[in-house]
Amino acid sequence: MHQNQSHADTIKDCLECHRLCTEAIAHVLHGKSSHSESKHLVALLDCSQLCLLCADFMTRNSPHHAHICAECAEVCNACADLCEQHADPDGVMKQCAEACRKCAASCGHVHKGA
Structure with a gap:
């Protein structure tokens, strides 16, 4: 199956967002950061996994x-x-936020184009 460029770009954006969210999780858990809030960690985990699933x-x-x-x-x-x-x-x-916004825009475009 051949994918169009828009889908290929969205897959790339999803994988990049997955990577950066996963890195942010590690940063929060292993770093000296002050943002150990569970709500934020859950959001990062949800985003990371959903981006991978979407790709x-x-x-x-x-x-x-x-x-x-x-x-x-x-x-x-x-x-x-x-x-x-x-x-x-x-x-x-x-x-991480920038990657999330970029992925959201790409995924929103795919959804509307479906």
């Missing part, structure tokens, strides 16, 4: 990818909101 559904051209993308966009935006609310002296949360 997987799109890669295999699942007929269910559009509604998975819609959910992914919602979860990514919620995660970005929480990342933006935390003090971020080293820029890890800002980088």
Whole structure:
């Protein structure tokens, strides 16, 4: 199956968001950060896993990818909101929030185009 460039870009955005959310989780858990709030960690975990799931559904051209993308966009935006609310002296949360927003925009585009 051949994927169009838009889908390939969205898969790339999902995988990058997954990576950066996972890195942010490790940063919170192993670093000297002050954002150990469980709500934020759950959001990072949810976002990371949903991005991976979304990329997987799109890669295999699942007929269910559009509604998975819609959910992914919602979860990514919620995660970005929480990342933006935390003090971020080293820029890890800002980088994660930016990846979440980019992924949300890509996934939202796929959902609307379905």
